Amino acid sequence: MTDSVDTPETSEIPLFPLSGVLLPWGRMPLRIFERRYLDLVRDCMRRDSGFGVVWIRRGEEVAQRGQASPELGDWGTYARIVDWDQLKDGLLGITIEGRQRFGLHATRVADGGLVMGEVSLEPPPAPAPVQADWGALVEVLQSLETHPHVQRMGLSIDYDNAWQVCYALAQLLPLEESLKYSLLGLDELPQLVAALNEVLNRISGED
Structure with missing residues (x-):
């Protein structure tokens, strides 16, 4: 992963x-x-930079982590453009492609209507x-990678890195966006693995 920030x-x-x-x-x-x-994409490609992707809550009840905006999630993912076409x-x-997480503290609307985030x-x-006991996650991910739609994304997954697998x-996975948002907010790997195993059990009907 690039564009890392040490502090x-x-x-x-x-x-x-x-x-x-x-x-x-992702x-x-x-x-x-x-x-x-369009201007944002042009500027990012010219500067070789990225932008933040943040979830629009649409009034759903979600976990709180600061108060950035009543419409937007309190954390998101820094993204880079990896492909484009007409x-x-x-x-x-x-x-x-998602890179690192960020906490969103405040927003403002710049000239032209683009939302800027602190x-x-x-x-x-x-x-x-x-x-060894996380094998089910790997198996499901490998099966999803065979789908033509997923293959078109050109994913390159390091199956030796549990964070990347999760x-x-x-x-x-076809999950509610509120659930994906809650998974993004988890800070500990065992929590993320446990939550995904619970999701897979529910999908398979074991719960």
């Missing part, structure tokens, strides 16, 4: 609020048509080995 210093970055949650190492396709986001409908299509970027978690799996 939790606060900085201002452009935000792309979405109804979906982006997790570290990839997401976007259709760009608003002028403010779509058949003439719009710009991009693929973004954020504290967190360093990426140190790679952690996949334990985040990639959470991104690909």
Whole structure:
């Protein structure tokens, strides 16, 4: 993972609020048509920089972590553009990849309508080995990677890094966005693994 930050210093970055949650190492396709986001994509590609993806709560009851905005989640994921193309409908299509998490403390609307966020970027978690009893997570993720839609994303997953396995799996599973948001907010790997195992048990009907 690149663009790492060693200290939790606060900085201002452009935000792309979405109804979906982006997790570290996850990839997401976007259709760009608003002028403010076309300008954002242009600037990011020119400067080789990224932007913050933050979830639009839409009034749902979610965990609190500061008070950045009543409409936006209190934490999100810094993203980089990894691919782009002109779509058949003439719009710009991009693929973004999640990098590190950030806490969102305040927002303002800049000229042109782009939302800017005061954020504290967190360093990426140190790679952690996949334990033997976490094999179900690996198996499900490997099966999802065979799907043509997932293959088009061009994922490159390090199956020796449990953090990457968990985040990639959470991104690909058909979960409610509020649940993905809560998974993004977990700070400890065992908590994340336990939550994903509970999700898989529920999907398989074991719970």
